[in-house]
């Protein structure tokens with residue numbers, strides 16, 4: 001028998017597990033996780049971490065998406081991790097698979113060439129489907145339509161610090177549309193013609209270009225060339241009204257018509273990033289320094305000691321990717337200083 005009263009212990013038999021809901025105001029928001037059934041264990045790990053670090057006190061819902069039906073095992077294993085609502089959705093065929101308008105012979109020739117050149121995922125069609133889906137379709141999924149804000153999470157990522165406030169409400173109250181934790185250079189070989197198409201689109205649609213945009217972060221010559229800096233989109237907290245709005249809708253449509261998701265290997269990261277940089281003002285893009293985040297092989301860890309302590313962070317600030325030569329963070333800082 002447990003002692004009925006044990007003043008020396010902070011452990012209360014049958015007592016609180018500290019999952020007390022701390023909020024009275026919430027955003028219209030959801031987590032979104034694209035995963036395969038084979039990603040089960042790594043998806044469990046990611047959800048366990050975001051629950052520990054944030055969501056056990058906020059209870060935002062989850063939407064899991066897959067181009068194949070999720071197994072019962074997947075749903076059961078995920079469902080026990082949170083008291084928040086979880087929905088498991090199937091991606092409509094046309095939102096995922098290579099469209100008939102793509103010339104498969106031409107696409108295959110390009111894939112073969114990328115394999116020869118050892119470009120990561122160069123030979124993969126499914127990776128291209130994923131990038132196109134994340135660029136133009138996840139926010140149109142029926143399960144996503146009811147939400148305005150989303151937080152993208154991937155299998156096998158890590159959240160290194162306690163999050164003591166609601167980043168969704170922060171975004172909403174500060175009128176932000178897009179946020180990031182890591183920014184870096186893209187592999188040029190995956191997007192050889194992307195920038196040219198972006199500039200063609202910008203000339204066709206000057207009405208979509210935001211007044212105080214972030215072109216200066218991505219180009220030092222007013223758009224003649226792209227420095228390859230982009231926000232790493234495996235972490236995103238953003239406003240789907242931005243993706244659903246007229247500028248991005250026309251932009252994605254235009255890029256999709258060029259076929260570069262298949263004839264090249266355009267990533268959703270540069271596509272989202274360039275859109276945020278051009279169609280939003282710089283003040284609408286948020287760098288979340290206090291969200292310690294890791295996606296192999298890089299980690300963002302808060303540099304400020306108070307922030308790091310308050311977050312009980314499990315990452316090493318000295319090894320934050322911000323200081324890596326491959327990071328675009330110093331460029332972003334300098335860009336934000338030059339108003």
Ligand code: GDP
Pocket residue numbers: 033034035036039065066067068126127130153154155234
């Ligand atoms: P990387 O981060 O660029 O190396 O790419 P990942 O392999 O992590 O894929 C990005 C996201 O898409 C992750 O959430 C994956 O689980 C998901 N993903 C990638 N390929 C597929 C696929 O073929 N089907 C499904 N359902 N999800 C995929």
Ligand code: MN
Pocket residue numbers: 154234295
């Ligand atoms: Mn990944």
